[in-house]
Amino acid sequence: MTSAALRSRAWKLLEMVTTPLLPSDYLDLVSPLRAGADLRGRIEAVHPETGDAATIVIRPGRGWRGHTAGQYVRIGVDVDGVRLWRAYSITSPTNRQDGRVTITVKAIPDGKVSNHLVRRAKPGTLIQLDQPTGDFVLPRAKPAKVLYLTAGSGITPVMGMLRDVELDDVVMVHCAPRPQDVIFRSELHDLVADKKLRLTEMHTDTDGMLDIARLDELVPDWAERETWACGPAGLLDTAEDHWTEHGVPERLHTERFRPSIVVTGDGGEVTFSATGKTVDAAGTTPLLDIGEEAGVLMPSGCRMGICFGCITPLKAGAVRDLRTGEITEAEPGVLIQTCVSAAAGPCDIER
Amino acid sequence: MTAIDPTAHLTAEQIEELGRELDAIRDEVIASRGEKDAAYIRKVISAQRKLELASRGVLLFSIFPPAWLLGTAGLSVAKIMDNMEIGHNVLHGQWDWMRDPKIHSTAWEWDHVSPADQWKHSHNELHHTYTNVIGKDNDLGYGIMRVDEDQKWHPLHLGQPLWNFLNACFFEYGIAAYDLELGKNLHKRRRKNPEFRARAKAVGRKIRKQVLKDYVIHPLLSGPSFVPTLAATFTANLVRNIWSHSVIMCGHFPEGVQVFERRSIKGETRGQWYLRQMMGSANISGSRAMHFMTGNLSHQIEHHLFPDLPSNRYAEVAVKVRALFEKYELEYVTGPLPKQVFSAWRKVVRLSLPNRSPKVKTPAREQELVAA
Numbered sequence: 001m002t003s004a005a006l007r008s009r010a011w012k013l014l015e016m017v018t019t020p021l022l023p024s025d026y027l028d029l030v031s032p033l034r035a036g037a038d039l040r041g042r043i044e045a046v047h048p049e050t051g052d053a054a055t056i057v058i059r060p061g062r063g064w065r066g067h068t069a070g071q072y073v074r075i076g077v078d079v080d081g082v083r084l085w086r087a088y089s090i091t092s093p094t095n096r097q098d099g100r101v102t103i104t105v106k107a108i109p110d111g112k113v114s115n116h117l118v119r120r121a122k123p124g125t126l127i128q129l130d131q132p133t134g135d136f137v138l139p140r141a142k143p144a145k146v147l148y149l150t151a152g153s154g155i156t157p158v159m160g161m162l163r164d165v166e167l168d169d170v171v172m173v174h175c176a177p178r179p180q181d182v183i184f185r186s187e188l189h190d191l192v193a194d195k196k197l198r199l200t201e202m203h204t205d206t207d208g209m210l211d212i213a214r215l216d217e218l219v220p221d222w223a224e225r226e227t228w229a230c231g232p233a234g235l236l237d238t239a240e241d242h243w244t245e246h247g248v249p250e251r252l253h254t255e256r257f258r259p260s261i262v263v264t265g266d267g268g269e270v271t272f273s274a275t276g277k278t279v280d281a282a283g284t285t286p287l288l289d290i291g292e293e294a295g296v297l298m299p300s301g302c303r304m305g306i307c308f309g310c311i312t313p314l315k316a317g318a319v320r321d322l323r324t325g326e327i328t329e330a331e332p333g334v335l336i337q338t339c340v341s342a343a344a345g346p347c348d349i350e351r
Numbered sequence: 352m353t354a355i356d357p358t359a360h361l362t363a364e365q366i367e368e369l370g371r372e373l374d375a376i377r378d379e380v381i382a383s384r385g386e387k388d389a390a391y392i393r394k395v396i397s398a399q400r401k402l403e404l405a406s407r408g409v410l411l412f413s414i415f416p417p418a419w420l421l422g423t424a425g426l427s428v429a430k431i432m433d434n435m436e437i438g439h440n441v442l443h444g445q446w447d448w449m450r451d452p453k454i455h456s457t458a459w460e461w462d463h464v465s466p467a468d469q470w471k472h473s474h475n476e477l478h479h480t481y482t483n484v485i486g487k488d489n490d491l492g493y494g495i496m497r498v499d500e501d502q503k504w505h506p507l508h509l510g511q512p513l514w515n516f517l518n519a520c521f522f523e524y525g526i527a528a529y530d531l532e533l534g535k536n537l538h539k540r541r542r543k544n545p546e547f548r549a550r551a552k553a554v555g556r557k558i559r560k561q562v563l564k565d566y567v568i569h570p571l572l573s574g575p576s577f578v579p580t581l582a583a584t585f586t587a588n589l590v591r592n593i594w595s596h597s598v599i600m601c602g603h604f605p606e607g608v609q610v611f612e613r614r615s616i617k618g619e620t621r622g623q624w625y626l627r628q629m630m631g632s633a634n635i636s637g638s639r640a641m642h643f644m645t646g647n648l649s650h651q652i653e654h655h656l657f658p659d660l661p662s663n664r665y666a667e668v669a670v671k672v673r674a675l676f677e678k679y680e681l682e683y684v685t686g687p688l689p690k691q692v693f694s695a696w697r698k699v700v701r702l703s704l705p706n707r708s709p710k711v712k713t714p715a716r717e718q719e720l721v722a723a
Contacts, residue, residue: 016568019560020460021400025453029400081389083450304624306658307475308444308456324378333450335457 032126035062039129041075044100046121053106053153054118055091060101060129067132069094069164070157070228070255073103083128085332089255090132091158093164093173102284104183106153107160110239122175136228136255142167143226149239151175151231156239157255158228166196171219175202175210175231202226210235212242223248230255253265262329264318265345272296273315273350281343286322287337296351298338305340312338317347357609358626369679370622376671377657380664389449391663391710395436396454402427407569413579426587428644429567431594435464435646442471447659461466463560465527468520469550473530479658480640483603483631490603491610493518493529497702499610503598504705511703515696522592527554594644597633602651604695605633629676634669634685641688642666652683 009309014023024037032040041064045057058075067073074086088103107118136157146167148158155174162170172243176182181200189198200218202210215222223246229239243252266283270290275297281290288310291298301309307321314330318339321328327344328336338349361369365397406425413419438444438461446454460467473489481487485499492498495518496511518525528534531554536547565584573580609630635641635649642649642665650665653672660668676683685695 013568016560016564017572019564020462020557026400026404029397074667078386078389078449080385081387081449301472301476302480304480304621306479307471308447308659309472309476311444311447311457323374324381326381331450333452335447 019275028191032244033059033061037061037063039063039131041081041101041127041129043121043123043125043127046117046122048118049104050106050181053104053183053221054121055102055104056117056121057102058127058129059099064101064129065131067094069139069161070137071132071134071160072136072157073101075103076115077116077121079112083333084113085128087257089160091156091159091163093160095164096346104153104156104159106183134255136230136253137161138165138228139226142286145169145221145225146171147222147225147227148172148174149227149229149231149235151204151235152181153183154229154231154235154255154257159187160196161228162191170196171198171200171225173200173202173210173218174213175204176233177205178203185321212238223251225241226251226253228253228255230257254341262318263345264327264329268317268346270343270346271316271348273348274351283320283342283344284322285342286339286351287319287336287341287343289345291338291349291351298351300339303339305337308337310338311335313350315348315350318344319347322345358630361626361679365679366626367620368622369675370625371622372654372675373625373672374621376668377660380657380660380668384448384661384664388661388663389446389451392437392441392446392449392661393455395432399429399432399437401613402432406480410576410580410583411567411573412576413573413583415575419579419583423489423583423586426583427590427594430587430591431644434591434595434661435598435648436643437461437646438467439646439648442467443475444659445661451555462561463525463526464554464561465530466524466553469530469553469722470526473532475658479655481616482628482655483608484616484627485610485614486613487616489529489532493525494532494534496699498604498698500702500706501610502702508703512696512700515699518591519596520589522596523588524558525686527558530554597647597688598648600695601635601691602632602648604698605684605686606694606698608633625656628652629672629681631655632684633691634683634689635688636685637687639666649688652685 011023017023018026024197026323027034028037031037033042033316039061041058041060043056047055047057049055070089074085074087076083078084088105090101091104092100092102095264105114105117107115134157138161142165146169148161148170150158150172151174158172172188174182174188179185182188188197188199188201192199204210227243229236229252233256236256239252240249240254243249265282268283269278270281270287270292271278272291277294277296279290279294281287286303288298288300288303289330292300299310299312301307303310312335314328314334314336316330318327318329319336320326320343322340322342328334328341330347336349376405380678402425406422406429409418409425410422414420425503438459438583441454441459442456442461447456452458454469463470478488478490483491485491485502493543495514497508499502531547531550536542537542543545565588566581570577570581609627611627611631619627629652632652632655634652635645637649647662647665648654650669653660653665653668654662656672673683
């Protein structure tokens with residue numbers, strides 16, 4: 001018998017010992033970061049960067065496959081007892097000796113996860129991790145001339161690149177409201193002093209927003225440079241127009257942080273994505289009734305919110321709890337009780 | 352059906368007002384649910400797993416009497432925790448709000464021979480929706496007992512103290528049979544129903560796994576302690592079964608608890624539904640440890656009003672609910688465990704015999720509700 005077959009036999013036997021739980025339920029008690037466990041990480045330190053940004057040092061579990069500079073990772077954090085998932089760029093280099101990775105988070109107003117990470121996260125806390133992903137990365141062959149165009153926390157994936165690969169000719173244009181808001185400012189200035197980077201720092205509180213037409217004067221050879229741009233949608237939209245107008249759109253690589261913008265309202269168009277049906281729903285009618293009227297096979301139970309027999313994934317949009325008025329927005333893994341939930345704007349129910 | 356309807360003094364408006372006040376209590380808990388509650392259930396789950404692991408470890412040496420005693424006691428408690436404070440409550444969806452896929456009503460499976468999804472249907476949906484409605488809520492007597500004077504007596508009922516005792520000893524099997532609606536489905540034609548067969552198969556699989564684990568694998572692992580370990584797991588299952596049966600009997604059987612007729616719930620409003628839960632349930636008083644070991648089902652009244660609120664909050668909710676009972680002049684049925692168990696058993700024995708005095712015909716609740 002091969003060792004793999006033996007291992008699987010042994011595992012089957014262990015499952016008989018632990019049923020109805022799994023052996024991993026017990027192993028997680030002692031070794032949540034072990035190989036073969038669901039991917040998790042442990043926060044080991046939180047370093048403040050600016051008034052509202054901090055770098056979180058994470059020790060990933062053994063299943064971590066490593067990242068490429070510029071990629072992001074989705075992390076699941078428990079905030080007030082509720083698990084929420086967000087994506088953050090990885091700011092550590094790929095060859096960090098201690099195997100830790102870092103993300104750098106800027107607290108956004110009313111941001112549940114970002115504020116939690118920047119201000120309340122404690123070393124020792126376990127978080128959930130996905131494998132790193134994203135194609136905002138440098139090509140394998142080093143480009144001769146590079147421009148990084150960033151604003152605000154858009155600097156984070158680029159910092160991951162700067163720390164990872166040394167290039168011969170790098171220019172960076174970075175915008176932030178004030179000097180003290182520039183994340184990684186002293187490290188950037190060190191790179192400048194070492195002549196590894198040419199930096200134009202723009203302070204939008206005093207200088208105003210970056211006028212893309214001024215790029216000619218700031219970086220005269222911008223059109224010859226392979227460019228990586230990351231920042232608010234407005235900046236990226238104008239950059240894309242500008243590069244297209246000048247006939248070099250293929251030189252521009254952008255990364256958009258897409259905070260899911262959910263339009264909440266009263267009622268809306270409901271899509272039952274598994275069945276492929278779309279109907280208009282009032283803000284007062286339970287989604288269970290809406291689905292049944294539309295001929296969608298809906299699981300049901302008590303029809304009054306007590307038995308949880310009707311819960312169904314909410315894939316997109318938002319719903320309102322008819323008893324409390326509470327709004328639930330779609331996130332991966334979010335299930336709703338269709339008998340006491342109504343559409344709060346357009347939404348997508350997986351049925 | 353009691354001779355006098357204990358809710359007769361309430362007007363329809365008062366009943367709806369009562370419903371609104373209960374909704375407000377619920378909203379308050381939901382708004383304040385958070386990190387502390389999440390930490391609580393995680394701590395309980397982790398403690399249960401450690402206790403089970405340690406007890407099973409000790410039982411490997413159960414040939415030595417002190418190890419047998421310690422391991423059996425630990426395993427009994429671990430099994431009770433698994434079924435009561437964790438399993439029952441997780442399967443109610445009480446912790447779904449945490450969005451942790453591992454502590455979720457859709458994913459949880461428990462140390463019990465009834466598969467979680469079947470139990471959720473008969474318990475969460477049927478029992479909790481139709482609480483104490485004769486003919487609709489089969490938890491009333493589990494289909495094997497007469498629980499109300501109004502039910503017709505049959506000589507077979509003479510045996511119900513014995514059925515009840517056997518049901519207590521093998522409670523998890525009783526529940527599995529009950530979830531399968533075995534009595535109803537054993538008719539020739541129904542037995543062949545593919546849906547029933549699939550469910551029966553699932554129960555069979557679950558029984559096989561549980562029996563294999565408790566009575567074969569763990570005793571085998573114990574080597575020379577095979578027989579004592581087998582006896583230990585049997586004892587732990589027996590203790591868990593008798594304990595949960597006792598706790599659950601206290602929930603709806605003691606004297607003072609009302610049962611309802613089918614027609615009384617036609618067109619029931621939210622307020623009336625709440626009122627039925629209040630009158631149809633009974634609590635157990637006692638220490639915090641007692642509440643914990645009953646999975647907080649000692650707060651049966653609160654649990655029936657708010658089956659999806661985290662169990663660790665029932666104690667604080669109980670204070671407010673009890674105040675409402677007083678305000679609306681209703682009887683809050685509660686008492687220490689021995690008293691409530693005795694009361695429930697006395698009823699089982701009493702109703703095994705035909706009614707002594709002629710039945711009192713009463714206007715009772717349904718007319719009140721129709722008028723409302």
